Amino acid sequence: MEIVLAIGIGVFAGSGVWLLLRPRTYQVIIGLSLISYAVNLFIFSMGRLKVGAPPILPGPGVGDPATMADPTPQALVLTAIVIGFAMTALFLVLLLAARGLTGTDHVNGRED
């Protein structure tokens, strides 16, 4: 399972970086989104991978950490997803504004 996740993160991050370096604003925004997917999966994996383990204590008393997943990275990922989503939306607005003002979708605002 680890290898699948690792390859997944790698593909996301690799494609994201490639797209980020492209000259069109639409490619840049898709690249940024892919990078944020990779980052979110990465944060999630830093809580160690466990299958079928809830991130909460099963009942009263001191629980056994071996039977539960780490809740902190899951909380962090939720925050990161929300923030990443908001930033993508904001950048999308700017992208449209730039397209309208400069008449091109090149990241430098002019074709060359």
Place this chain on the structure above:
Amino acid sequence: MVRSLADHLVIVPILLPLVVGAAMLLFDERRRRLKMTLSLATVTALLVIAVTLLIRAATIDTDGDATVIVYPLGNWPAPFGIVLVVDRLSALMLVLTSVLGLSSLLYALARWHKAGPRFHTLFLLLLTGLNGAFLTGDLFNLFVFFEVLLAASYGLVLHGSGTARVKAGLHYIPVNLVASSLFLIGVAIIYGVTGTLNMADLARLVPSLNIDERALFETGAAILGIAFLIKAGMWPLCFWLPTTYAAACAPIAAMFAIMTKVGIYVILRLFLLCFGGEAGNSAGFGADWLFFGGMATIAFGGIGVLASQSMLRLAGYSVLVSSGTILAAIGTTNSAVISGALFYLITSTLSISAFFLLIELIERGRDAGADVLAVTMEAYGDGESDEEEDDDEGEVGVAIPATIALLGGAFVACTALLAGLPPLSGFVGKVAMLSALINEAGSISIANWVLITLLMFTGFATLIAMTRTGIRTLWMPGEGAIPRVRAVEAAPVGALLALCMLLTVFGGPAMRYMDATAQMLYWPQEYARDILGIAPAGTVPLRPTTGTGGKP
């Protein structure tokens, strides 16, 4: 331990602008007077609170330690819950933020706040983010406040709209989004290795990491460091900075003078906390990168200052020089140099902010080509300098006769501050750093000599560049109309410069404060002990507050 009302003062710098900023969204854009009054009152209150916190942080605690005010949000004990921390450094940064906030806001009230929608809300949210970033004691919480301040800054960069701003934003925003991704990766690795996000707890855990864990931890810290260095503007991560700052409108650029300092603040805090003198085998990790990277930034900034054709870009490169100087000073890991750098941080931020405001005042009523002429005429001789121009139609009648003299005086003060010339506080900060570098135990290393030379060189370069633009813009007869300056616009510039003068006059007490701050940063156990030993209201302390050594 029941918390008094005064203890809750710690969270007010975050809550107050957040609540007021959000509430202002409910009012119509046309109710300008109400919005002006509300935001002015908020920012003034922030300044008062910040000064109160500074005074509290500067007084010595009853147990003989320096005061560290810890405020557990949600009342959970430190390593589990998120804490806000006020110590000397964060209190100082809070005061600096609110001073810049007040002066920029006053300036903006003259005309800039009408240039686009929701200026006041964005401005207050920027202050929320800045205050939060300076106050928090938790890495992930730091990320959240970074995003708050960045989101507000994206809006503010575009304030007033126009092609130049949108183009600059198109570079500024992706760069910072990538930096935020790196920030998250770094935080995730550090959490994966140590299992904690509390900065004080991290400092406690670092010396006990084994070799494998240390390698991973240092990787995470390096990635995190890159994210902050992008924000601080270290070469080669700084190419977005001068363009963005030059494109932003004057009060926003003046406020952005502190944005690079947020990156520097975090590096200062985390680097000395995790890799300071007590970090065992990890001690000093990354110091060389900061030192040499800082020097490269100073050199790049110095050359940029000399080559700038417009005053705004000149100011942008001065930001880089200031960042580079502080980064290199942190890289020396010498507490005396760091205390000098702290003093320099305050004066350079104040003077760059004043300079950004001043530029807009001077540039009113001038044609845009004059800046380019200043440099090209220098290069090709001034054959056409005595050519008279009479295009002062309109705008003349209202002008204050002494305007040019006032602006010129302020310009000279800015020059002296930025170049580090004797009568003003820029000089005090530079001398403090230089004398600490020279007085270092044993012989002075070659690297330190290079740093000393670079500091001298940039001071000289700034002086040349500022004198050149000053002569071309202020001493040229008949070039454009006399700028119309309102008192409310001149006052913030004057106030910022007066603060720099005050820092010179009270250089002794200020330097003592910086020394104590640097000492505290350099030996962080006291900070860590105070944070981890804090008990939530109504319970017994989790860890004993005494023991575990003092200052060596």
